[in-house]
Amino acid sequence: MNWFRKFMVGRYGVDQLSTALLIVSIFFSILSRFFNSGVLNILNMIILFIIFYRIFSKDIGRRYQENNKFLKIWYPIKNKVSSRIQRIKSLKDYRYYKCSNCKQKLRVPKGKGRIAITCPKCKMTMIKKS
């Protein structure tokens, strides 16, 4: 592996964008097998070429910027999805209300009967069933 380490000196290597492209490529290769599609196969080849090009690229600054652009799009999507999943998971233990005054999302534990909920933002109190 020593030759490989020497070969990789000054080259960009793997980043989140390459990993994402690899996942897309695996997805495409499964689809192209499934539909027996030459177009998908060619697309997959192009993606694989881009992945290798980026990993072995010596233009580190440019690859870094590409990855940053990708992360700027990817992180908000990832956060949104994970907060949705978190919310679905917590549905059995919590109930969600919206403050009738300021629309702030409020989370209260389930099964406590009728409770007074005070909005932490505007201090408005509502009586709700939990």
Ligand SMILES: [Zn+2]
């Ligand atoms: Zn409020």
